[in-house]
Amino acid sequence: MKRFLAFAAAMLVLLAASGCAMRAGADLLKAPKPDKDNQAITDELELLKGWDGVYTTPYAGTNRNAVQMKDLDGDGIEEVVAFFQTPKGGNRFETVVLGKRDEAYVQLGSIAGTGTQINSVSYPILDKTGRCGILICWQQVSESENRFSLAVCTGGQVRTLLEGAYSSILPADLDSDGAQELVVLNVPEGGRSTATIYEYDAAADAMNLAGEAPLSGVAKVIYKVAAGYIADRQPAVFAEERIEGGAGRQTDIFVYSQTDGLRNLALETESGQGKSTYRAVAVNAYDVNGDGMTEIPRAVRMVGSESGAADAAYMLDWYLYSAGAEPAYVMTTYRNVSQGWDFTISKAWHDAVRAVKGTENGSEYTCFVIFDPEGDDIPLLTVYYLLGEENRRTLDSADGMILLGSTSTATIAARIPAAASGSSLALTEEQVKERFSLVADDWNAPLS
Ligand SMILES: [Ca+2]
Ligand SMILES: [Ca+2]
Ligand SMILES: [Ca+2]
DSSP states (O other), X not given: OHHHHHHHHHHHHHHHHTTGGGOOTHHHHSOOOOOHHHHHHHHHXXXXXXXXXXXXXXXXXXXXXXXXXXXXXXXXXXXXXXXXXXXXXXXXXXXXXXXXXXXXEEEEEEEEEESSEEEEEEOOBOSTTXXXXXEEEEEOSSGGGOEEEEEEEETTEEEEEEEEEOSEEEEEOTTOSSSOEEEEEEOOTTSOOEEEEEEEETTTTEEEEEEEEEOOTTEEEEEEEEEEEEGGGEEEEEEEEEETTOSSBEEEEEEEEXXXXXXXXXXXXXXXXXXXXXXXXXXXXXXXXXXXXXXXXXXXXOTTOTTOOTTOOEEEEEEEOOSSSOOEEEEEEEEETTTTEEEEOOHHHHTTEXXXXXXXXXXXXXXXXXXXXXXXXXXXXXXXXXXXXXXXXHHHHOTXXXXXXXXXXXXXXXXXXXXXXTOTTOOOHHHHHHHEXXXXXXXXXXXX
């Protein structure tokens, strides 16, 4: 009993910290007193959860409280969404939705599910009136059997409109009409990998299948799914995948319109086999030039690395995909994947310069050299990756070091070797700084 009271008290704190604390204005100026809403909510939930139910929290995502406040039907009043496991340690879950009626909170409905835990909960915007769905993802023992439920709250009732299996799932407004669609990716073991898109139909109060498109046939594991933009700032969903027997990455790019349905642009170019986005290096799609649109890299062997050498050095040709045209070349960079930086490779450098990695006085370096198959390579630029304080001091005391950037663990600096002077491919300090950039953690911005 003691533990129960402590937990109930903790729940009140939790509620105060989540929804209610966010109510700004007059509420905050009133003298402190027990919030009547919180008490009513807690009382009602205690009744509903039963003697063997316990509160549970979503494992991942941005909404991780056991009790969440969200205006689901767009009427300006928040509903309460609470997550229970019944019984504790079991595999059954119940999501209860409460609505405010005068001073009381009453149950509007519940969403049942089974699994090992609730993976995540989100609230896709289903129409322009501000109606939100409740999207619950349930973790199963075998990840390939994960399931989701999408429920809505209409007319004071909660109904589950859609359930199914998923490998990855993402709400995104792909046709820019102000309402989010639901994009569900499935990579079943031994089966056909597909993406499906569902759209909310307010008149029918239903989630309708709006389109389907295959993933690239060789897709094996989806690493990451995110929304971003292709050419002309058209919204798209990017799925980063590993393929069978390949260490690199490929990207499937999904776009949607009412007229053309769901399309996978990675399947529509060149070979038609979806191989056009595969690259032998593990680099995700990325907004490489910072214009808000996401480019896809193609790995190109640097000069001197053509013949399948084990230490082959790659650079990346970045392409912007388009719904109505072939991909357009944007730029080329050398990407140091482990150190997290890009260096722009100019046209003049493209077929003349390669990168050589090594270690000097305990510091890793990357040297760009003019490749000479007959004689000695001519060094043009050395980029140092300096870890820790001591190396920072080395940097401070060294002549001719150009500071390029720093991360939480390392400082990155460069030196132009004396041997570079006189080469038409040599860079000035200013050019070196211009061409260097740290790779942002987030590989593209979420759709706003
Ligand atoms: Ca409401
Ligand atoms: Ca939409
Ligand atoms: Ca870009």
